[in-house]
Amino acid sequence: MTVIYNFSAGPAVLPKEVLQQAAAEMLDWHGSGMSVMEMSHRGAEFMSIMDAAQQDLRDLLAIPANYKILFLQGGGLGENAIVPMNLMGLRPDATIDFVHTGSWSGKSIKEAQKYAKVNVAASAAENGFTSVPARDSWKLTADAAYVHLCTNETIDGVEYHFVPDVAADTNGAPIVADMSSHILSREIDVSRYGVIFGGAQKNIGPAGLTIAIVRDDLLGQALPCCPSAFDWKIVAENGSMYNTPPTYAIYIAGLVFQWLKRQGGVAAMEQKNIAKATLLYDYLDSTDFYENRVEKAYRSRMNVPFYLKDETLNASFLAAAKERGLLQLKGHKSVGGMRASIYNAMPFEGVQALVHFMQEFAQASHK
Amino acid sequence: MTVIYNFSAGPAVLPKEVLQQAAAEMLDWHGSGMSVMEMSHRGAEFMSIMDAAQQDLRDLLAIPANYKILFLQGGGLGENAIVPMNLMGLRPDATIDFVHTGSWSGKSIKEAQKYAKVNVAASAAENGFTSVPARDSWKLTADAAYVHLCTNETIDGVEYHFVPDVAADTNGAPIVADMSSHILSREIDVSRYGVIFGGAQKNIGPAGLTIAIVRDDLLGQALPCCPSAFDWKIVAENGSMYNTPPTYAIYIAGLVFQWLKRQGGVAAMEQKNIAKATLLYDYLDSTDFYENRVEKAYRSRMNVPFYLKDETLNASFLAAAKERGLLQLKGHKSVGGMRASIYNAMPFEGVQALVHFMQEFAQASHK
Numbered sequence: 001m002t003v004i005y006n007f008s009a010g011p012a013v014l015p016k017e018v019l020q021q022a023a024a025e026m027l028d029w030h031g032s033g034m035s036v037m038e039m040s041h042r043g044a045e046f047m048s049i050m051d052a053a054q055q056d057l058r059d060l061l062a063i064p065a066n067y068k069i070l071f072l073q074g075g076g077l078g079e080n081a082i083v084p085m086n087l088m089g090l091r092p093d094a095t096i097d098f099v100h101t102g103s104w105s106g107k108s109i110k111e112a113q114k115y116a117k118v119n120v121a122a123s124a125a126e127n128g129f130t131s132v133p134a135r136d137s138w139k140l141t142a143d144a145a146y147v148h149l150c151t152n153e154t155i156d157g158v159e160y161h162f163v164p165d166v167a168a169d170t171n172g173a174p175i176v177a178d179m180s181s182h183i184l185s186r187e188i189d190v191s192r193y194g195v196i197f198g199g200a201q202k203n204i205g206p207a208g209l210t211i212a213i214v215r216d217d218l219l220g221q222a223l224p225c226c227p228s229a230f231d232w233k234i235v236a237e238n239g240s241m242y243n244t245p246p247t248y249a250i251y252i253a254g255l256v257f258q259w260l261k262r263q264g265g266v267a268a269m270e271q272k273n274i275a276k277a278t279l280l281y282d283y284l285d286s287t288d289f290y291e292n293r294v295e296k297a298y299r300s301r302m303n304v305p306f307y308l309k310d311e312t313l314n315a316s317f318l319a320a321a322k323e324r325g326l327l328q329l330k331g332h333k334s335v336g337g338m339r340a341s342i343y344n345a346m347p348f349e350g351v352q353a354l355v356h357f358m359q360e361f362a363q364a365s366h367k
Numbered sequence: 368m369t370v371i372y373n374f375s376a377g378p379a380v381l382p383k384e385v386l387q388q389a390a391a392e393m394l395d396w397h398g399s400g401m402s403v404m405e406m407s408h409r410g411a412e413f414m415s416i417m418d419a420a421q422q423d424l425r426d427l428l429a430i431p432a433n434y435k436i437l438f439l440q441g442g443g444l445g446e447n448a449i450v451p452m453n454l455m456g457l458r459p460d461a462t463i464d465f466v467h468t469g470s471w472s473g474k475s476i477k478e479a480q481k482y483a484k485v486n487v488a489a490s491a492a493e494n495g496f497t498s499v500p501a502r503d504s505w506k507l508t509a510d511a512a513y514v515h516l517c518t519n520e521t522i523d524g525v526e527y528h529f530v531p532d533v534a535a536d537t538n539g540a541p542i543v544a545d546m547s548s549h550i551l552s553r554e555i556d557v558s559r560y561g562v563i564f565g566g567a568q569k570n571i572g573p574a575g576l577t578i579a580i581v582r583d584d585l586l587g588q589a590l591p592c593c594p595s596a597f598d599w600k601i602v603a604e605n606g607s608m609y610n611t612p613p614t615y616a617i618y619i620a621g622l623v624f625q626w627l628k629r630q631g632g633v634a635a636m637e638q639k640n641i642a643k644a645t646l647l648y649d650y651l652d653s654t655d656f657y658e659n660r661v662e663k664a665y666r667s668r669m670n671v672p673f674y675l676k677d678e679t680l681n682a683s684f685l686a687a688a689k690e691r692g693l694l695q696l697k698g699h700k701s702v703g704g705m706r707a708s709i710y711n712a713m714p715f716e717g718v719q720a721l722v723h724f725m726q727e728f729a730q731a732s733h734k
Contacts, residue, residue: 003400004400004401006400006401006405008405008406008407008410009407010407010611011404011405011406011407011408011611011614012405013405014402014404014405016394019393019394019402019404020393020394022393023390023391023393023394024390026386026387026389026390026393027383027386027387027390033370033371033373033692033694034371034373034694035381035386037378037381037386037572037573037574037619038373038375038378038379038380038381039375039378040375040376040377040378040695041378041574043375043695073440073441073442073445073575073613074440074441074445074594074596074597074610075440075596075610075611076610077595077596077609077610077611078440078441078594078596078597078610080594080595080596081594081595081596081597082594085592085594111594111595114591114592114594115592199611201611201614205404206404206613206614206615206616207404207408207611207612207613207614207615208440208575208576208612208613208614208615208616209575223592224481225452225481225482225590225592227441227445227447227448227449227452227478228444228447228448228478229441229442229444229445229447229448230441230445230448242444243441243442243443243444243445244377244378244442244444244566244568244574245574245575246440246573246574246575246613246616247378247568247573247574247575248573248574248575248615248616249573249575249613249615249616252404325400327400327401328407328410
């Protein structure tokens with residue numbers, strides 16, 4: 001097997017140690033004679049895996065005791081419906097405030113309109129989603145049900161590097177944050193949020209697992225139409241075992257959490273992510289051959305979209321990259337160009353290899 | 368590793384060959400340098416896995432061209448809401464007919480009441496869910512939206528060995544069948560059903576994958592409250608890629624489908640399942656030490672609940688079984704006793720080992 005670096009936006013690269021352990025344990029987990037895939041979710045073996053995964057995630061993000069960790073299914077798109085279904089039951093006439101920063105918050109806005117009145121408090125559409133609108137431009141709703149943010153836009157490469165204050169303008173509305181593509185990449189103060197959610201398939205583990213971190217007082221507010229299997233209160237009361245959870249995905253996520261702890265936790269990971277992102281953005285800013293269009297203050301450390309100035313070279317760029325083992329660099333079809341997703345599991349060497357290749361490709365094309 | 372036999376009701380035993388292949392391919396699928404878990408769901412590699420899995424399932428069940436195969440999330444309990452959400456949009460005032468044959472159809476009835484009027488056309492509650500009510504006792508609704516059956520009750524061990532005719536009494540209502548725990552265990556005539564659905568974690572693969580087989584004319588009938596990610600029409604139009612599908616679970620399911628083909632397909636598997644079930648039921652009927660309480664005509668080939676006549680011996684039975692490598696035989700907490708789930712991946716030798724142990728345990732206890 002040649003060394004490859006996988007820049008997929010998700011499902012995405014996982015730590016090699018995690019995959020090695022998963023392969024070694026596939027037929028016999030800890031002498032049980034069973035694969036994790038074959039275990040009853042209610043048996044002692046899987047319960048120990050589940051409990052450890054929850055506790056490790058709680059440790060990694062310093063999640064306060066008054067927040068529940070829920071393991072769900074349906075991904076970020078599923079949660080776009082499940083979030084308003086869970087939060088609009090007590091005040092169905094209230095308004096949800098959104099900040100529109102790119103493709104993912106756009107999808108959330110569209111889906112939420114099925115369940116509630118929606119106000120787009122601010123939008124970066126006019127600049128092509130290359131920034132987070134300044135906080136003082138947000139037109140929030142007094143008495144909003146909640147304020148929905150996508151704190152890292154996977155497709156547009158825009159990230160919040162601040163936590164906005166919204167309580168004063170909304171009469172205390174909680175922030176609901178879609179952190180799918182940067183959760184565990186940086187330290188966060190969970191207490192600033194009411195709900196944090198995300199699909200696992202970027203920085204946590206396999207597709208098919210969704211994680212929600214919900215403040216206790218926000219449980220029990222579901223609309224009558226919310227399916228029981230997605231009702232956070234029911235899921236919380238049953239320890240994420242109301243319906244059969246995606247057991248193998250939880251096991252892999254648990255291995256990733258253990259790996260993160262061995263790396264020094266989220267704080268250490270954040271420093272590595274800053275180093276990786278700096279290397280790539282510094283190169284992009286130093287050349288006329290490529291460009292990243294996001295304002296510097298809002299650039300994502302996880303997803304780096306970039307364009308060749310001469311887009312007729314796109315196909316040959318991708319082919320030459322693949323030849324070097326630099327995989328899945330094609331940008332999302334909605335924005336074109338290239339995208340390097342450099343999640344936690346992407347080693348520094350992978351970004352070095354990418355920059356080195358980009359330099360060579362630029363030089364060869366200039367001849 | 369000692370030889371064990373895993374009788375879990377789900378997540379459940381998988382074919383050893385499948386697990387061996389998954390372990391071998393964990394770090395490098397077919398020379399791609401990537402784990403299947405790390406692949407973009409839109410890349411050529413995963414698309415080939417997805418297409419093969421769909422085609423193999425279509426082949427195995429002889430699914431006609433006018434049915435879509437959908438890969439979803441949320442399991443059987445999720446689908447209990449998602450089914451009425453998808454079928455009640457055109458006639459929200461119509462009634463859903465249910466036949467109540469045990470725990471799972473009971474859960475389906477309760478959840479459906481959130482979305483529609485429900486009629487329990489027949490119930491086996493009065494005999495403790497030990498049969499399927501005779502077809503001529505069903506009180507169906509003229510013009511019903513659909514008729515929901517759970518064709519194998521995992522907890523109660525009751526299975527339909529017939530497909531009822533309901534069209535004449537309902538003005539052509541389709542049958543919606545929850546086949547979670549016996550799909551692929553026997554030949555079925557898909558054209559007799561409007562919708563077939565099930566969680567994968569019994570006879571197909573890992574928990575977290577849900578499969579729905581939907582007749583084309585039943586797409587596009589969703590209630591407005593149905594989340595887009597679970598709207599069968601949207602899922603079908605996007606080839607089960609509207610939201611990121613549970614890619615690794617689909618890969619494992621695909622390996623199981625290939626394994627089933629190598630075993631001779633569903634017809635051959637059905638013969639093996641009959642042989643396994645016959646061995647176990649014949650023994651149960653031959654002894655006064657154990658009993659199965661389900662009427663013979665409705666006994667499940669997949670899930671065999673049984674009781675020790677002297678229930679004070681339950682704990683020592685389970686401990687002795689575990690000592691022999693016969694795992695997860697404890698019955699569901701709601702019904703007690705024991706349960707042997709003998710899905711496709713349980714070899715005949717596993718049932719032989721179980722019966723042998725049960726004989727020895729009975730003899731030792733009689734001393």
